[in-house]
Amino acid sequence: MAEHELRRTVLNETERKAGGKMVDFHGWELPMEFTGIVKEHEAVRKSAGIFDVSHMGQVFVTGPDAFNLLQHLNANDLKKATPGKGVYSHLINEKGGLVDDIIAFCLSMDRYLVVVNAATADKDFAWIKKHSEHMSVTVENKSDEYSILAVQGPNVPLMMETFAPEALPLPRFGIVEKDIHGRHCFISRTGYTGEDGFEITCPNDIAVQLWNEMLELGKPYNIIPCGLGARDTLRLEAGYLLYGQDVDDDHSTYEANYGWVVCLDKGDFIGRNILAEQKANGVKRKLTGIVLSERGIPRQGCRIFHEGKEVGTFNSATYSPTLKKGIGMGYVTPPLKPGTLVEVEIRGRRVKGEVVRTPFHKGGAFSKVLYTGKDK
Amino acid sequence: MKPEELKYAKSHEWIKLGDEAVVGVSDYAQHEMGDVVFVELPKVGQKAEKEKQCAVVESVKSAFDILSPVSGTITAVNEAVAADPALLNQSPLDEGWLFKIKPENPADAETLLTWEQYQVFIKQA
Structure with missing residues (x-):
């Protein structure tokens, strides 16, 4: 059988060696589980777990119009994302459906990091790029350059005490830039598990080293590697959406019962009129x-x-x-x-x-x- | 139970043959399934047909049909594994057994695999 080539994160070999049962996840080869979904799930709820979510994408939006562009594309108000903060939001199409659900981090007033879903990274990039014409802004898809380690669970802040003390004061959705092993990284207080924790976005070449370092650092805190299986049970318990399964181009934010994401009073944005109508008349x-x-x-x-x-x-x-x-x-x-x-x-x-x-x-x-x- | 003393179906059930045969899921299969969180057992007295579904085992990720390795009448079910499905992972050949069946056709056993044959079979899978 001629199979399409699966994409692999730089942690692939490390994960196989750690006993990861690899599966095809939207064209990416990723571990479903290491030691068992229930055990991994409980580790994140009670102590700590680490996930490779490097398949997710990074779109950088920079320039004087960065804010204006993102404000125009998002249902949520980007004003909430002051420098050092991110906002969970939905990119809305003309029909009121979701192009994607994303997190937009404001690194500085003219520099944003937009974290997008793996399966939609190319679509999102094209969408953002298309609407950036005639604007003073640069849109770059750097998804292939970065890995993300999601370190999640109640013990994780304790691990950060020595590793990245500057990340500890971060509020939920806060982000800090930090050089790790001489490479420029981003640490955000975000996750897809419903637990406290951090996501470390790093250049690919230090991802394996960081993964091992996190496991070592987390040993006293009972950290274990976790796969997609636990990620899914954790996110569903937390009520988080999975793009492509719970929402897509044909389902709106209000229909998804995520009305809190929509800021109708922030000014115009793509899809606003449809969402306003849904808000007024119900879905x-x-x-x-x-x-x-x-x-x-x-x-x-x-x-x-x-x-x-x-x-x-x-x-x-x-x-x-x-x-x-x-x-x-x-x-x-x-x-x-x-x-x-x-x-x-x-x-x-x-x-x-x-x-x-x-x-x-x-x-x-x-x-x-x-x-x-x-x-x- | 010793794995060498059991017979195996290609659908990964084991059976301890006898007047009242015992059926469960192989160690290989429970490992492939992952954490078992739900077991649906047949009813005592119910007829089971060889290679037809007569129980369901569900892990977090998916559901697996359990086929009866032989035709016959269900004589007992393991209520303990229904109450605590993790037993199937912890002890697939002993505490995690699923049901007992009175076989009605001795020839049914002929197509089942021996332990050695099953080992070869799963290596090919």
């Missing part, structure tokens, strides 16, 4: 969190029923290692309120569940008080 379908009250594991595609009538299907669903229950998110038409009893069809069997507000599990990332260092 017909809404991404809805459901927890099963009976045994069973829901999967993507499982049908959702309310009072005997099919009202939607799951876009993402799994076993929640924290709740020890089946959980899922799917578009439900018309939207149902939290507390509503529903049924989910699993292999022909109807299993009872309840509509809930996401996140399913509120981890440390949702905490108002983050660890900023030992009392001085």
Whole structure:
């Protein structure tokens, strides 16, 4: 069978040696798990885990119009991203759908780092580039030059105490630039797990060294390498979206129940009129969190029923290692309120569940008080 | 149970043959599945058909059909593994057994693999 060549991160060999079970993830060969999804999931919830998320992309936007360009493309207000801070946002198309969900970090007033999804990196770059014409701004796709190590879990700030003390005072979504091993890196207090933690964006040539260093540094804090499996259960418990599965060009921010991302009063931006209309009139379908009250594991595609009538299907669903229950998110038409009893069809069997507000599990990332260092 | 004393199906179930045969999932298969978090067992008294689905094992990532290695009547199921599915990972050949079955056709066992044959089979997989 002629297989298409899978892309590999620079950590590929390191991960194989560490026992990573490699899988094809949207054209990238990445580890599904190392020591077991549940164990890795629990490590991140209780101590620490490290993920290779180097497949994600980096688009740098620089120049006097950098802010104006990003403000024009994003639903969220880029004013919230002052230098040293990032903002989670949605790039919106003319139909109100999502081009991608991203984090835009303001490095300085005329320099932004936009972290984009792997599968959409080229599309996003083309989209941003296209709208940058006639603007005084440079857009560069540097996705192939950088790796990202996501170090996540309640113990991670303690690890940073010696490694990068300048990262400790960072608020959620804060970012600091730091030279590590003579190479220019970015450390942000971000993640996709719902726990406190940091993502280190580094040039590819020091990624393996940093990975090993983090594992060594994290030893007293029970760090373990984690794969895509745990990443997915963690992000779903945290209610985070997976682009291409939960949202895409045809689903809007309001439909995804992420209305807090939209700042209609910030001025015009692409898709604003559609989003304003949805805000005023409501949406017909809404991404809805459901927890099963009976045994069973829901999967993507499982049908959702309310009072005997099919009202939607799951876009993402799994076993929640924290709740020890089946959980899922799917578009439900018309939207149902939290507390509503529903049924989910699993292999022909109807299993009872309840509509809930996401996140399913509120981890440390949702905490108002983050660890900023030992009392001085 | 000793793995050498069991027979294996190509769909990775093991069976301890006898008047009341015991069926479970091979160590190789439980390792490939990853963390098992849900087990759906047949009902006692139910008929099972050789190579037809009669139980389901689910890991975090996916669901796996468990096929009965022989035709017969289910005589017992392991409630312990249903209550604590991780037993299937921890002890696939002992505490993690799935069901017992009274085989109805001795010829069913003929197509099953010996331990040595199964070892060769999984190396090719």
